[in-house]
Amino acid sequence: MTALGLSKVATGYGKNVLVRDLNCDLAKGDVLNILGPNGVGKTTLLRAITGLSNPISGTVTLLGKPLKEMSIRDRAKAIALVSQSENMTFALTVRETVLTGRAPHLGLFERPGKKDEEIASAVLEVMGVADLADRELPSLSGGQRQMVRIARALAQQSQVVVLDEPTSHLDIANQMQVIAAIQRLRERGNTVIVTTHDPEHALVCGGQVLVLSKTRGPVFGPVGTTLTEQLLEDTFSVPVSKSVTADGDVLIAPKYTQILRELSQ
Structure with missing residues (x-):
């Protein structure tokens, strides 16, 4: 089954079309690196992929279903977004933050149970931040916070994980941590979509690349031969x-x- 499909998709805002006639399919365990300079519509495209906004035209399918026909809860169970602009300043612990990723699986006033606690502990181990479980978010470094964001996305148990410029504002060591995390997600069978300004990051992550530009249409293909x-x-x-x-x-x-x-x- 195709994890994510885009058919003749156009995105933008108002009358300003940034991406036109985009077609691509991603399988389970695939990685899509969305590459391009500022202002070409990377984040706008992610909003359409995750259902935060509608494409101007075309169809987005998620796990074989049209995205627009899925409920908000079903979308959250299928796709997780790690935003680049989120401010994690609340005095929650790392464990409490990761547990918020279980929200799509809980009732309106339902509290996380033993199963949710076990899932949170497991993803903290996977992301290598289990030793930070009782630390409060404001005490963490930028790289550590990014690992926690990704762990929270994993706790959703979504097939597709979307990372919007996950290495921005991070030093080289923390950038490598994030790229290693992307590799671990892929090994777990997650389909990963990541935006970046750095072609080398795309080469290291592997998989497919979508190159967006202000001067021509989107270019999609295997990273190694396309770049x-x-x-x-x-x-x-x-x-x-x-x-x-x-x-x-x-x-x-x-x-x-x-x-x-x-x-x-």
Whole structure:
């Protein structure tokens, strides 16, 4: 079964169409890296994928069902969103925060039970933050908070997990933690959708890539063959160098010398 399907989808706001005629299918355990500069509609597309807003046109299907025909509760059981703009400042503990991810599975005034506690403990172990379970959120680092957000999404037991720029504002070590978490989600069989500005992050995560640009239509395909130097240069409007290390890792970097020369002219 297709975990997520997009057929002739267009998204934007008002009369401003940012993404046009988008078609792609994601299977269980697949990763979709949505890549592009600021202002091309990455977050707007995620809102349509998660049901927070309607696409301008086209159809979004989730686990084989049209998204618009699903109830809010059913959507929450099927897809979890880790937003980039959430402020986790309440004095909840890590465990209490993760337990809020069980809300779609509980009644209106129902409190989490033993099963929910067990699920919360399990995902805290998976994300490597079980030792933080009794810490309050304001005491955590940015990277630790991001791990807790992802753990909360896992507690929803949703097939599809959406991460909106999960590495923004994080140092390199914490960025690597997030990427490792994405790999763990994939190994568990989750379908993962992640937005990023960094082509190397997409290469490390693997799977599929959707490249959005202000100058042409969306480009969708396998990460390794789709992310060419020419496509990246056209997308980000900077010269790009793509190389392979002795270990087979692909490295992508802007040609800073050439960029600075062009800026000084």
